[in-house]
Each structure stands twice: as structure tokens, then as C-alpha cells.
Amino acid sequence: MKKVSAETKVAMPPAPAGRTLEDLAGLDDSELLRIIQSLPLDSSRRAAACELLVSRHRNLVRSCVQRYRRSPEPVEDLMQVGYVGLLKAINNFDPAVGGSLAAYAQPCISGEIKRHFRDKRWQVHVERSVQELVLKVREATRQLTQELGHEPDDAELTKHLNISDADLREARRADMVFQPASLDAPIAGQPYTASLADVLGDEDPQMEHTLDMEAVYAHWGELPRREQRILLMRFYGDMTQAEIGEQLGISQMHVSRLQAHALGHLRQRLLGVQDATPALKLAKAS
Secondary structure (H helix, E strand, O other): OOOOOOOOOOOOOOOOHHHHHHHHOOOOHHHHHHHHHHOOOOOHHHHHHHHHHHHHOHHHHHHHHHOOOOOOOOHHHHHHHHHHHHHHHHHHOOHHHOOOHHHHHHHHHHHHHHHHHHHHHOOOOOOHHHHHHHHHHHHHHHHHHHHHOOOOOHHHHHHHHOOOHHHHHHHHHHHHOOOOOOOOOEOOOOOOOOEHHHHOOOOOHHHHHHHHHHHHHHHHOOOOHHHHHHHHHHHOOOOOHHHHHHHHOOOHHHHHHHHHHHHHHHHHHHHOOOOOOHHHHHHHHO
């Protein structure tokens, strides 16, 4: 039987993860960070050191997430995003530079959460400055509600944030598109009830006609009184040119020229045409 000398090195199996955590539990943050920086990414000892640091600073992640607890995003999802920021801070922090890991990690965690809202949650494109203002308005609303004992009004928010009323309105409009509602979703949140699409108005065919008449009315007073009467009798009274001429005591040809003049003038004013039309010149000559 072959003997194995005491000097022969025997490969030992890796220590269980639980045992590694126990071995590292007594180390402080700076010692754990040195281990993380000195070992390769696939090292079980390195992974255990990261796990310990994440466990120690999970309350820091929770405090960063608390600022966004009124957002429609689930807290559990934001916690996962916060842990990503914490791990980035752990991997990038250099204890030799000085300072504490918590002080370095806090902006990293908050920044990761903000990037999550900016890049993953917005259903339509919103400028980054407006996205950040939305978050500031939410936080200011929460803070002022606690301080004042009631939800702040617009004046209190604009004063607290030092922004204009227009900026506040823009932030609120952007907040509305953060989580748009489906047109097919029930209004009352209950099945078999009316949806938002059911209560939306259809396109009104008279709307365009109303806008056209408003445009005509803006220049109606520019027409001579007789031409106004001719247009009213022709298009509202449904009278022929011969009937109009008989009522006004003029010929049908004259009615035709005056009608052409009135319509040409209105067309010119509505379309912004500068040159007079032949019909307009003819009517002026008459």
C-alpha cells in the first residue's frame, strides 16, 4: 500500500457558503472590501463578503426606496433596483480613498432608482429634467403633508421647490403619462362595468362646421349690408338668385356679381390671399 507523506498537498473541497459567512462575520466593512477587491469574481469567499455587506446595508436601501413609496412601482421591485445600486457601490468603492461605504453607496442607490424610473417606467418620451421634477414634486408633497398637516396646494409647492406655476403644471402632466390607463379597463375597477372607451365622446361632425362659421363671422362685418343679406337669403333662406333679385329690386345678373364679390372677399380673408380675385374686382366695379 502506497504511503502518502505529510508533505503531500491534498486538494481540499471548498468550504460551504454558511461556513464562509461565519468566518467573515467578524470582519468590518473595510476588511470585507479588501477581500472583494483582491479576489476574482467567481470566488465563493468574495461572494460571501458581498452578501455580508449587502445584508449590513439593506436598511440604507430601504431608506432610499421610502422616498418613492407613493409611486405606482411596487416597493419590492424598487428594493431589487436599490440592491443593484448597492452592489455597484460595493464593487467600485475604494476604502483607501477614505470615507464610509454607506456615504458612498447612498447616491449610488438613489441614482440607480432614478435611472429605473427614467428608462423603464415612462410609457412616452419625457425630458430628463421634467422626470426629475416629477420626483421632486412627489417628495415635496410627502414632506409638506407631514409638516403642514394637509396636502399642499400649488402655491405652497411652488414656493417650497422655487419653481413656477408652469413648471408645476408640466410636472403634473408628465406624471399622468407615467402609468397611462387602458381604454379597455373598467372605470370602477370591477369587471363587467363600463370602460373608459365607452364614455369617450365621438367626433362631432358639426364641430368643424362651427369652427368654419366662427372664422366667417370674424370677417362678416367687413361685407356691405346688401351683400350680407344676399348671402343669408341664398344659403340660409335657400332662395334662388332670381328670387333674391326680385326681393331686392335688382337683376339676377347683379345678384350674381354681388354674391361672387362677397364670397371672394371672405375667401381672400380666410385663406390669407393678398391679391383680389377677378370676381372681387368685378363686384367693386359694379
